[in-house]
Amino acid sequence: MSNAHSNLSVSKYAIATAVMLSSVGMVNAAGTLTIESWRSDDANIWSDVIIPAFNKSHPDTKVNFAPTPPTQYNSALQAKLQAGTAGDLITCRPFDTSLTLFTSGYLDSLNDVQGLNEFSDVAKSAWVTDDGKDQFCLPMASVIHGFIYNKEIFKELNLSVPKTRDEFFTVLDAIKSESRYSPLAMGTADQWESATMGFQNIGPNYWKGESGRKALLEGKAKLTDDAYVDTWKELAQWKPYLGRGFEAQKYSDSQNLFTLGRAAIYPAGSWDIQTFNNQADFEFGAFPPPVAKNGDSCYISDHTDIGIGINANSKNKEAAAELLNWMASQEFAELFANAVPGFFPLSNHKIAIKDPVAQEFISWRDQCESTIRNSYQILSRGTPNLENQLWNVSAQVINGTMTPEAAAQETQNGLEQWYAPQQ
Amino acid sequence: MTQHNHQDEKKPFPWHLVIFLAPALLIYITFSVYPLLDTLFLSLFNSQDGNSTFVGLQNFITLVTDDNWSHAFWNALLNNFKFFVIHMLLQNPIGLLLAILLSSPKLRLSGTYRTLIFMPTMLSVVIIGFVWQLLLSPIWGISEDFLYNIGLGQYFDAWLGKEGSALITLSFISVWQFVGIPMMLIYATLLNIPDDIVDAGTVDGANPLQTFWYIKLPLILPTIAMVSILTFVANFNAFELIYAVKGALAGPNFSTDLMGTFFYRTFFGFQLQQGSASMGAAVATLMFLIILVGVMLFLFFVQRRIQRFQF
Numbered sequence: 044m045s046n047a048h049s050n051l052s053v054s055k056y057a058i059a060t061a062v063m064l065s066s067v068g069m070v071n072a073a074g075t076l077t078i079e080s081w082r083s084d085d086a087n088i089w090s091d092v093i094i095p096a097f098n099k100s101h102p103d104t105k106v107n108f109a110p111t112p113p114t115q116y117n118s119a120l121q122a123k124l125q126a127g128t129a130g131d132l133i134t135c136r137p138f139d140t141s142l143t144l145f146t147s148g149y150l151d152s153l154n155d156v157q158g159l160n161e162f163s164d165v166a167k168s169a170w171v172t173d174d175g176k177d178q179f180c181l182p183m184a185s186v187i188h189g190f191i192y193n194k195e196i197f198k199e200l201n202l203s204v205p206k207t208r209d210e211f212f213t214v215l216d217a218i219k220s221e222s223r224y225s226p227l228a229m230g231t232a233d234q235w236e237s238a239t240m241g242f243q244n245i246g247p248n249y250w251k252g253e254s255g256r257k258a259l260l261e262g263k264a265k266l267t268d269d270a271y272v273d274t275w276k277e278l279a280q281w282k283p284y285l286g287r288g289f290e291a292q293k294y295s296d297s298q299n300l301f302t303l304g305r306a307a308i309y310p311a312g313s314w315d316i317q318t319f320n321n322q323a324d325f326e327f328g329a330f331p332p333p334v335a336k337n338g339d340s341c342y343i344s345d346h347t348d349i350g351i352g353i354n355a356n357s358k359n360k361e362a363a364a365e366l367l368n369w370m371a372s373q374e375f376a377e378l379f380a381n382a383v384p385g386f387f388p389l390s391n392h393k394i395a396i397k398d399p400v401a402q403e404f405i406s407w408r409d410q411c412e413s414t415i416r417n418s419y420q421i422l423s424r425g426t427p428n429l430e431n432q433l434w435n436v437s438a439q440v441i442n443g444t445m446t447p448e449a450a451a452q453e454t455q456n457g458l459e460q461w462y463a464p465q466q
Numbered sequence: 467m468t469q470h471n472h473q474d475e476k477k478p479f480p481w482h483l484v485i486f487l488a489p490a491l492l493i494y495i496t497f498s499v500y501p502l503l504d505t506l507f508l509s510l511f512n513s514q515d516g517n518s519t520f521v522g523l524q525n526f527i528t529l530v531t532d533d534n535w536s537h538a539f540w541n542a543l544l545n546n547f548k549f550f551v552i553h554m555l556l557q558n559p560i561g562l563l564l565a566i567l568l569s570s571p572k573l574r575l576s577g578t579y580r581t582l583i584f585m586p587t588m589l590s591v592v593i594i595g596f597v598w599q600l601l602l603s604p605i606w607g608i609s610e611d612f613l614y615n616i617g618l619g620q621y622f623d624a625w626l627g628k629e630g631s632a633l634i635t636l637s638f639i640s641v642w643q644f645v646g647i648p649m650m651l652i653y654a655t656l657l658n659i660p661d662d663i664v665d666a667g668t669v670d671g672a673n674p675l676q677t678f679w680y681i682k683l684p685l686i687l688p689t690i691a692m693v694s695i696l697t698f699v700a701n702f703n704a705f706e707l708i709y710a711v712k713g714a715l716a717g718p719n720f721s722t723d724l725m726g727t728f729f730y731r732t733f734f735g736f737q738l739q740q741g742s743a744s745m746g747a748a749v750a751t752l753m754f755l756i757i758l759v760g761v762m763l764f765l766f767f768v769q770r771r772i773q774r775f776q777f
Contacts, residue, residue, distance in 0.1 A: 118734075139740060232627050234717045235737070288604020290627025290718065296605050423738035426534050430738040431715065439719055444629065460534065 075105040076362055077130030079123070081116035082349070088382040096378055097369055104362045124149045124354070131357035132366065135180035135350035137169035138419050144352075145172070145179040151353040152177045156364055158371025165253065165413060166389035168420060169347035180350030181367050184379065184386035187404045188244040188344040191311040191319065193304060194326040196224055200307075204330045208277065211333040215284045218307045226284035228306030230292025237437035238430070240310040241281070243344050243416045245332045246274040252342035252414035259417055262464030266455040267448075275440045275447030282443055290442055298322075313404045316385035320398070329403045331411060345413035347389060380405075425461030432457050502754070509747035518744070525748035539749070541720055542728040543756070545633055549724060550701040552637040553644075558693055560641070561648025562686075566678070568649070569656040580653070584646035591643070595710035598639045602626055626711065629721040636722055640707055644700075648693040655689040656682065688772050695764050702757050705730065725753045 078089075089108035097106060109130055111119045117140060123129035124144070133150060135141040144150045153159060154177060159167070162182050170180035192204070200221055205211040218226040231237050250256065250270040258264035286292060286300060301309040302322040309315070311329065319327060334341050351370065353363045369375060376388035377395065384398035387405050396402045416430075423430040432454050439445035445453075458465045512521045529535045564583060568576045586594060601607050602625055610622045625635040659682060667681050705726030708716055714736045716723035731739065733746025 139738065143740070230627075231718065233713060234715055286605060288624035288627065291599075291602070291604055291624035292627070293599075296603065300605065419738065424740070426739075428737075428739035431736065434715060434737075435717070435719055438717060442718060444719065457534075 074103055074359065074362055075107060076132060076359055076366055077107045077109050078132040078134065078351070079116075079120055079130040079354075080108065080110045080134040081113040081136075082134065083110040083112055085383060086110055092382050093375070093378055096374065097366065100369065101365060104365065106366065120144075124356075127356055129354050129356075131354050131359050131363045133180075133352050133354055134183075135170055135352050137347050137350065138421075139424055141170055141180055141350065141352070142172065145177070149355055150179045151355045151357075151360070152179055153181060153352065153367070154178055156181065156367055156371075158368040161371045161390040161392065163389075163391060165345075165415065166347060168415065170350045170352070173421065180352035181371060182347055182389035183349040183351050183370065184383070185345050185347050185389050186386060187313045187407065188240065188346070189311055189313070189329050189331045189404060189407065190244075191301070191309045191315060191327055191329045191400070193224075193301070193307050193323075194328050196222070196304070196307040204328070205333050206330075207337055208333045208335060212280065215308070219284060222307075224304075225286040225300060225306040226308060227281060227286075228297045228301040228309045229281070229285055230289045230294070230297055231438040231441050232291050232293045232296075234434040234438040236294055236297065236310070237278070237441050238418075238433040239416070240312065241278050241441065242274060242433055242437045243346075243418075244310055245277055246271070246417070247342035247344055247414045248332055248334050248339075249274045249277075250417070252412045256414055256417040256420075260421060260464070262462075262466075265465070266458065267451045271454075272447050272451045275437070275450045278437060279440050279443070279447055282441055285441070313385040313387065313401065316398065316400050316404075317383070319400075320384065327400060329400050331407045341407075341411035342414055343407050343411045344416060345387075345408065346415045346419070349386070422458065422462065427457040427460070429454065429458060505747045505750050505754075508744055509751045511744045513742060513744040525745055526752070529745070529748055529752065535745075538720065538723065538728055539752075542723045542725050545722065546702055546704075546724050548633060549637050549640075549704060550698060552634065553641060553697050553701055554694065556638075557641040557645050558648050558690065558697065561645050561693070562652055562690065564645070564649040565652035565656055568653050580650075584650060586643040587646040589643070591706040592710045594639065594643050595707055599626065599711060602635070627718060629718050632712070632718060633722045636707060636711060639711075640704070643707075647696070648690075651689055651693055652686055655686045659685050691764075691768050691772055694768075695761060698760050698764070699757055702753060702760070725749070725756075729753065 086108060089106075094106045094108065098104070107130075117136070120129060120133065124133075129149075133144070135144075135150075141150065145152075156178075159178055159181060166182045166185070167178055170182065171178050196202075196218070197204070200217055202214050202217055205214045215226040218224055229236055229240060247255070250259075250264070250268075255264060255270060259266070264270070282289075286306065292300075297306075297309065298315065298318055300306040302319060304323075304325055331341055331343055351367065353360060353367065357363055371390060373390075373392040373394065376390050376392050379386070380388050380394055380396050380401070381398070384396070384401040385404070387396075387401070388394060396405055418430040418433055436445060436450035436453055440447055440450050455465075509525055510520060510522055511518045512524065529539050567573060568580055570576075573579075602609050604610065604622075604624045604627075610619070613619050613622045623631065625631040663681055663685075664677060667677050672680065702725060704724055708722050708724055708727050709730065712722050712727075714727055714731050716727045729746060729749045730736075732749050733741055733743060735741030
């Protein structure tokens with residue numbers, strides 16, 4: 044037995060070595076595509092699932108997924124592009140980071156790529172020039188905001204999923220008064236959760252999704268309008284339902300509080316599904332941000348997060364375009380969505396997602412209208428930076444050190460300082 | 467005498483010195499002098515939108531007068547001074563006290579204490595930050611139970627999360643970590659004080675307090691002065707602890723923002739904020755000038771007097 048085992052491991056090593064050697068050869072061979080990415084978490088998924096699937100229809104093109112850790116990605120990529128050593132395909136961050144790469148001539152225009160027809164304008168908005176003429180990255184995945192809740196706690200306290208804001212606060216009150224659980228698992232120490240999981244999560248219902256976001260861009264709406272002040276007012280009401288000492292509670296603390304079953308509701312991004320699948324041993328579900336009255340139309344933040352483009356200096360542009368076209372296909376959408384639950388394909392294909400909570404999230408696309416985070420397109424280009432300001436004021440509003448009106452005034456003043464349509 | 471004159475006449479240029487110094491000089495110029503000059507130069511440009519234009523001192527004027535920048539700048543500078551003052555008031559006196567206790571011949575296991583107190587200095591700031599966050603966390607931390615057990619439970623709070631207490635808490639953590647450095651330096655100086663001087667004082671009737679006050683303290687003053695200037699420079703370069711615990715936005719509401727984190731945000735950008743190399747260089751130049759002025763004032767007012775005292 045032990046002999047067989049050692050034989051097996053020897054052959055494993057032999058295969059591994061052979062694979063390694065051949066992959067070294069592959070990198071040098073013509074027809075090899077290298078993908079730059081910050082998603083090092085997905086390296087296995089690419090090598091085990093996505094690349095083999097692509098090679099079934101394109102056996103001659105070898106693909107090499109070469110991720111860099113997320114925090115170093117922007118600077119490492121910049122350096123590689125300048126030195127001419129970057130891969131053929133570049134994973135794109137949304138908006139200005141990638142737009143700068145395009146205007147500096149590092150990314151190709153993708154206007155001729157057929158696959159782009161499979162995507163809606165909202166999906167493409169993160170990687171298009173301001174005038175809408177040039178598309179430079181193909182949308183890959185988005186993340187959706189909402190609330191994840193502990194089904195066992197809801198059952199124990201006999202609660203049902205809230206649909207309206209009144210119901211939402213009734214549920215929070217019930218958890219607070221009838222149990223020892225924290226009603227909401229969120230802290231303000233890292234600041235970004237207050238804006239991303241708070242403001243951008245519940246806000247679209249107030250500013251009516253895309254129409255509100257566009258109005259802000261065109262200067263027709265102001266951050267001091269009721270829609271925004273009311274969003275902050277609701278955030279201010281969250282304070283009593285957060286755990287004790289939430290001011291020093293970090294993102295990972297919130298995740299742990301929820302997975303340990305000490306908190307009932309978690310203001311979420313769909314990317315948390317993977318973490319909770321691995322760590323929580325209870326059943327959890329999700330609900331979209333509650334609306335004002337039953338039957339009101341609902342809006343969700345369906346934020347474009349990952350795209351992919353072609354390096355302008357690539358020597359394999361044809362093969363790269365082929366891969367991009369395949370990545371716009373239903374096959375890729377289905378593979379990716381199921382391999383990485385919580386990152387949703389942006390194409391118009393109907394796909395089957397197996398993870399129940401991810402399914403729940405994506406089903407909201409049929410009932411509600413999608414929008415993206417309002418500070419991401421153009422509005423965070425100047426000084427002061429709107430996104431960073433939103434982190435700061437939203438955290439302060441929840442902490443109770445700033446009024447909703449003051450938060451609105453401060454962000455509006457910031458925008459007026461540099462953004463012409465708001466002046 | 468004649469030999470001396472003979473040497474003076476024929477002394478050749480010491481080429482070997484140049485050759486031996488050249489590698490160090492080259493490395494110093496490449497990695498210290500050149501980047502410094504380049505930073506000073508870069509701060510005179512405006513690098514927005516990929517084009518670089520010469521703007522003279524405009525970046526500095528913006529930094530000090532423009533509402534968007536000046537508020538953050540003065541806030542960071544003020545926080546830096548608070549951070550420094552807390553270190554001067556706590557770290558160095560405690561270091562001095564520890565050194566005196568350690569150098570007492572009656573103390574047993576002094577080597578163990580020395581190692582234990584010096585240990586945190588060698589640990590990574592990231593680990594220190596993580597450990598203290600866990601200790602102080604209102605959710606997982608043990609500090610709350612600890613305070614309840616000694617009857618002070620009602621004073622517990624989320625210290626790292628409140629605007630009023632976050633910076634002070636962080637400076638305490640930093641003091642705890644670095645107190646070993648002044649301790650070791652002062653301790654080494656104390657050990658070097660010749661026994662005969664102390665003995666002579668004892669014979670003349672000085673009690674231990676007088677021995678310390680009139681004999682030892684004047685002799686370790688130059689070390690204390692050096693420790694102070696080290697503290698000054700280190701505090702104005704402080705960045706890691708704040709970044710590890712509070713992130714680049716130095717929350718809550720910039721209450722823990724130091725020049726270092728302000729520089730990081732400006733130069734590299736943060737989240738959706740694009741970095742600006744020229745503006746960052748301006749911040750770096752101001753940091754450099756502040757440190758330079760501090761060190762010069764120190765040399766002028768403190769170092770000179772200490773030397774006069776010594777000789």
